[in-house]
Amino acid sequence: MPSPTHDSLIELFRDRPQLAVEVLRDLLGQDLPVTPLARAENFTFNTRPSDDIEPDLVVVLGPPPSPAHVIIVEIQKDKSKDPRQLDRYAAQAWLMLKCDATVLVVCPDARTAEHYARPIDSGLTGYRPHPRVLGPGGIPAITDPQQAAAHPELSALAVMAHGRDRKVVEAFASALAELPHDYAAKYYEHAYDMSVPEVRHLLEEIMTSTDWPVHSPFAREHYGRGMAEGKAKGKTEGRAEEAAKLVLLVMDARGLDMPDDVRARITSCTDLTLLETWAARAATAQTVHDMFDGASEQDR
Incomplete structure (x- = not known):
């Protein structure tokens, strides 16, 4: 069953599909086609005689008539998914869209990231596909408020991965003040949902010391109640x-x-x-x- 962390991670990529390109190109060093076009599309893959399988998100690069590359974004918090299913995603994308495909697995947990970073035993001799994995160690610890404001999605991911470092949370909080209110609220919600309780408490502490209304579930309840009473x-x-x-x-x-x-x-x-x-x-x-x-x- 999807969790708040899973849903928030997917929303980060769905809201700005170019984030998947930046992660693969800038953080994981993969060459990708140069194109300003990146869009999220709904896909259901099928590997008969198996059932339909739905990846978390499919990002297609290039114009619709002739896509240049497909990125399958998959969020994994544990080791429950068979790695061979990730291979099926790539194969189905290649068959349907006739272009190269990359599987990007985002793992909040380091051990889970290590598990999915291994080459996949596909069962075909000589064919061992290798998904690209973004774990906590691959996410930069952003402590510069200006950098955090320029890359709010990565800053939210940094809070998830490195939020025990107070400077990371402070940079994220400072960045929110530079963003339009609706966007700031959205990124705060994502960072809060993706974080462990210890980091959530730190987020609450730092955000309540500012004049920006916080939007965690606890704060939203009390802030909203105060607004209604007012x-x-x-x-x-x-x-x-x-x-x-x-x-x-x-x-x-x-x-x-x-x-x-x-x-x-x-x-x-x-x-x-x-x-x-x-x-x-x-x-x-x-x-x-x-x-x-x-x-x-x-x-x-």
Whole structure:
């Protein structure tokens, strides 16, 4: 069953497929076709007589009529998947799209990364495909805030892999302040979901020391609750202000004399029910004091 870490990793690559190219080219040293076109596509592979198999993500490089390369991105947190299935992904992509294919396995765990980095025993003599694996050791520990802002996906991955290093988390937090709010929230969520509890606590600690509203599940709950309460309070205060203006408007229209202390008493009142009562009385009161007749002892 997919986990929050699995889903967040896939979203990082799905949101910006060029990330798969950068990981293979810049971090793992693989030559890839030079093209600005990289798109995520939905594929279901089939290896009859087996069932349909669906990779986590397929990134196609080059124009749709003639793709230049296929990157199959697979997230593995443990050793449960048969490595030969990764080989099937590549073979099916080659058959369907008629171009070269690379399997990129992203592993948050070092031992899992080591397991999938081995050549695959395909069962065919002389054919041992070798997937490209990105484990924690292959992810750079980004401690420069400017570099983190320039590469927010890699910075989020760095938090996952090296978040026990406070400087990595601080650089990530600083980078978020440079990003549009919606993007910053998304990257924070991904980093939080991909991290172990110890790093999550550090994220919370560092982010709550800034004025940027954090978006972890815990913080979102409490921040959202505060926002809702603030909006409700603001709405009530706004209605009270409007009701006070109505009382003054009716009294002015009827030509009733209002001393400064009476006007202040009305404008400073935040009890909406009481203001509505005053507004109703203002329509028939002969004097200002008639309007307050029957008011609660607390208001007198």
